[in-house]
Every structure is written in C-alpha cells, then in structure tokens.
Amino acid sequence: MQVWHGIEQIPADLTGSVVTIGNFDGVHRGHRAVLETTISHARARRLPAVALTFDPHPAQVHRPEAAPSLLTGLTDRLVLLADAGIDVTLVVPYTLDFARATPEEFVRTYLLGALHAQAVVVGHDTRFGRDNSGDQHTMSALGREHGFDVEVVHDVGEDRRWSSSWARQLVESGDVAAAATVLGRPHRMRGVVVRGYARGRELGYPTANLAADSVGTIPADGVYAGWLRRHGGTGERLPAAISIGTNPTFGDPVRTVEAHVIGRDDLELYDEEVVVEFVTRLRPTLRFDGVEPLIAQMGHDVQDALAVLRASGV
Known part of the structure; x- marks a missing residue:
C-alpha cells in the first residue's frame, strides 16, 4: 500500500x-x-x-x-x-x-x-x-x-453496530475477547520496551515493560493471555502472559503493561518496538501476602495462558 x-x-x-x-x-x-x-x-x-x-x-x-x-x-x-x-x-x-x-x-x-x-x-x-x-x-x-x-x-453488526466506541468500552472493561469480535482481530498495543524494576526476572518470569507513551487503549488491570510480536510487529509472534496494573504486592505506584514471553528467558528486547496482542483476560489483579504465593500464581497464569492460546488457534 x-x-x-x-x-x-x-x-x-x-x-x-x-x-x-x-x-x-x-x-x-x-x-x-x-x-x-x-x-x-x-x-x-x-x-x-x-x-x-x-x-x-x-x-x-x-x-x-x-x-x-x-x-x-x-x-x-x-x-x-x-x-x-x-x-x-x-x-x-x-x-x-x-x-x-x-x-x-x-x-x-x-x-x-x-x-x-x-x-x-x-x-x-x-x-x-x-x-x-x-x-x-x-x-x-x-x-x-x-x-x-x-x-x-449502512449499519453493520450482529446484535449491535460495530463501532470504535463499543470496542474501546470492551477493552477498557477487560473483555478483550468480546472486543476481538468487534475488531475482527485481537486488540493490540504498540510501544518500546523499557527497563522496569526487573522483579520478573528475579522471580523467574522476565517481562518486557512497555513505555508509558505506548499507543493503544490500555485494557483493565489484570493478567491476559496474548502474543508479543517483535520488530515493530513484523517479527516472530511469541506466546505471552501479559500483566497490567500497579503490582500491589510490592506497592508500586505506577501502572504498567508488561509481557512475559512464555518459555523464553534469553530475549533482549530493551529499546525494541514491539506489538502486544490481547486474546483473553485470565484474572483480575490480586495482592499476594508475600513472594511465594505470587510465584505460584505466576506459574498458573503461564499455564492458563498457554492453554488459551493453544485453544484459540489465533
């Protein structure tokens, strides 16, 4: 084009x-x-x-x-x-x-x-x-x-006219699966990977943190199954568990979007532009009483994300 x-x-x-x-x-x-x-x-x-x-x-x-x-x-x-x-x-x-x-x-x-x-x-x-x-x-x-x-x-849709405002409402509520029906594809965000607190790496689940000026409506806080596409969206598509929120277990004040690429701890993504796609919301953001239950839940999140992505065929 x-x-x-x-x-x-x-x-x-x-x-x-x-x-x-x-x-x-x-x-x-x-x-x-x-x-x-x-x-x-x-x-x-x-x-x-x-x-x-x-x-x-x-x-x-x-x-x-x-x-x-x-x-x-x-x-x-x-x-x-x-x-x-x-x-x-x-x-x-x-x-x-x-x-x-x-x-x-x-x-x-x-x-x-x-x-x-x-x-x-x-x-x-x-x-x-x-x-x-x-x-x-x-x-x-x-x-x-x-x-x-x-x-x-004229109007196109099923139960309701497909529109940007409806898709945005669904994304902001966390219902990215329903938003994908309106969009005809998974909702996406685009941004540069920046350095965060590096807690994910310390816990065994390194994450790619998107810069604050990333583009795309941010879904509601929670954990999502999705994909990370490298090289500005033109590179390989990698399965991911994506977390949005303020990390209440650690009392972080800043809301972040961070994606853990499942099964990969060898990626160097800093300063690279990536596209993150959201397939479904797995759970809301939770506060854990310590690191051990958090790590256990992260393990469940990764397995749940993989199951969703395998079943979705997206």
Missing part, C-alpha cells in the same frame, strides 16, 4: 480514484465493510482504492482534555488498512484551519481537485466539513452536483 502524507504527495498523473473517508480508529469490522465496498468499486473501475484519513484524530485537536484513547495509532491504522486491501492511504494533517473548510470546500479540494474521485463510499454516520455539518445526504447531493457516484454503507 502507498501512503501519501498530504495532498502534496499525490502523483501528478493520478486521473481517477474511488475514495472512502474516515478516522478508522481500530479498523474494526464495520470499517472493513466500508473498505470492502470501496475496493469492489475500485476494482470494477480499474482505479485505485483510496482511504482518506486524518492525523491527529480530530478529537485530539478540538477537545484534547476529553479525547478518548485511541484503539490504534497511525502506524497500526496504516498496517490494518493495507491488510484490508486498500491501495493508497492519504493522511491529511488535521488542524483547526483544515476544520474550517465547508463540506463543499472539502469535496472540491480533496475529493475532486486532489484525488479526482469517480466514486465515494461512506458509512451512514459519516460527518465532514466545518462543525461536522456534512453528512451522507450532503455527500450524495455534492456527488450529483459534481458528477461522482456515492454509495452509503
């Missing part, structure tokens, strides 16, 4: 495209329905399928103090869009100045002037332009006026 950071990077010889627009946080199953429709139209027209997305997320610009945590940062969003089959992603820098454009100005500048869109695919809840004043009806009207087709993909 090609990535264009801003319309300045769009090739001058681009003569047409099929475009979809969105934040695509999490690239969940609802997003994928829109993406698949976009790709289908693009293939039929022999044009590139383009996803137009924004960075940073608009909420981080308009209300940073209340912005929700992101399921995926830009790096993982691009990976997931590529996995979905999108040919090109145009990343538009989201600024207050950009946000002042009317729906008409947005369409003229980006969809027509830059991308030469012949068709546009949107979700039924799409919003664009100043104060989110543009919606699916606005897009359809602009399509008729300017000569491009518009298809609206």
